[in-house]
Amino acid sequence: MRIGIVCPYSWDVPGGVQFHIRDLAEYFVRLGHEVSVLAPADDDTPLPPYVVSAGRAVPVPYNGSVARLNFGFLSAARVRRWLHDGAFDVIHIHEPTSPSLGLLACWAAQGPIVATFHTSNPRSRAMIAAYSILQAALEKISARIAVSEYARRTLVEHLGGDAVVIPNGVDVDFFAKAEPNPDWQGDTIGFIGRIDEPRKGLPVLMRALPRILAERPRTRLLVAGRGDEEEAVASLPAELRSRVEFLGMVSDADKARLLRSVDLYVAPNTGGESFGIILVEAMSAGAPVLASDLDAFAQVLDRGAAGELFANEDADALAEAALRLLGDPARRAELSARGSAHVRRFDWATVGADIMSVYETVAAGAAAVAADDAAGGATGLLARLRPARD
Missing domain, CATH: 3.40.50.2000 (Glycogen Phosphorylase B;)
Structure with a gap:
């Protein structure tokens, strides 16, 4: 499977989300899948072969901390190019509501999208104000994962919908x-x-x-x-x-x-x-x-x-x-x-298998929809070509 993973936070400033994405990518690479991770990174940051830099991030107050995020027209162009070149079977976006690559990828992606929600913010005015902008992107997501019941509850209260709980993994x-x-x-x-x-x-x-x-x-x-x-x-x-x-x-x-x-x-x-x-x-x-x-x-x-x-x-x-x-x-x-x-x-043998099951489900669903669309298109064409009866 060709898997594209979007990391919202700078790769050169380690944190829990980055470690999770790194370990997830390396788990799937060991299983023989093709994996590409798009992440913010400074020009001089040494990157694993599966990571593609989306450019330098800037520090932004977020979730009670200071996160290094990446946003803007240049970043959007890099996201679109990465999606085009990757031709992924599934796109896995982490923190799609953060003002970073995840949201940009959610807007631009056309294939099946899986999103993981790590955040447990209390409901905020900023989140309420951004709801209409986020909703258009979130409607494109095929499956949602929350890393804990607390994160799932936060997602439900903030944005509606639901998610399957799959915890972060550890070796x-x-x-x-x-x-x-x-x-x-x-x-x-x-x-x-x-x-x-x-x-x-x-x-x-x-x-x-x-x-x-x-x-x-x-x-x-x-x-x-x-x-x-x-x-x-x-x-x-x-x-x-x-x-x-x-x-x-x-x-x-x-x-x-x-x-x-x-x-x-x-x-x-x-x-x-x-x-x-x-x-x-x-x-x-x-x-x-x-x-x-x-x-x-x-x-x-x-x-x-x-x-x-x-x-x-x-x-x-x-x-x-x-x-x-x-x-x-x-x-x-x-x-x-x-x-x-x-x-x-919490071992990757369990967590990785659960995430792969989500990937396979959304990929199969996308393939079924594509097949139905193709069949419907052919039926419509035949109907237009068939001569009308008196």
Whole structure:
């Protein structure tokens, strides 16, 4: 099958949607399909062979963060050329309502379209104002996928219609088989995310840290992600700052090793999450997970059966739960075992097969419609050529 995938966000600034698209593309390539991904990218960004650059993106406030998007007349021309050259059997657009390549592709595409909705925004005036513009594009979509029940509910409330829920995928074995790093083991808490993006929740964890360190002074917090490290620890007493180790941006391999090494992974995110891929990665690595009780996180963690939850933005609740888990190796082992079993439903072997089923359904539907149109056209032509009877 010839598959065209549209990524709305810049390829050179990694994020959950980009990782999902990358892994999805590589999964289908391994199965022998022809895959092309259209994505914004700076000119000097090294790209995999299956990625086509649509040009440089610009930063735009979007979904409680700053996304790097691509829009405009030049981008539209590149989208049309990519669609023409690709002659795809199916076009898979991610975030078709974002002001980027997805919306442009939705307008321009003629073949069967599958759309995946990742966002869980509250209903906004901007969304209501844009409804009439978006509706014309959304009517061309043959099948809709939401990455979680929360994302599906957001889609229904914002734009009407419905979607099948297929979660983000993870290569579970990649994380499960990673080698722990001895330097990251022993009384360690892990955090992975953009340091200077408040909704990722690092400030909440920093507020909880003094209480944790008061009872467990040997504990270390390992932080992986980009951002201002000095600002991140500014709220901590000076004597505690050495207990926070910043690792910067880490490779996929080191991320897996980090998750395999820590005693506890904490996800203190405060909002704007429709899924929680980092929770799936942590469970894949066998890390016990403690997360804020966002609806999307609760769903991923099987309502607390595969990981513990604390009240969102409540630093005292986070500290209390973290101290209890750090002092209870048996409970951590139980969470690790439950998470490792639960996470198999998110493996690409399952998720990729579900997405391919959607592709095959819409492609078959498009072929049937084309055959009916061709048959109807031939019948009409014969009727016009047949002499009229008295």
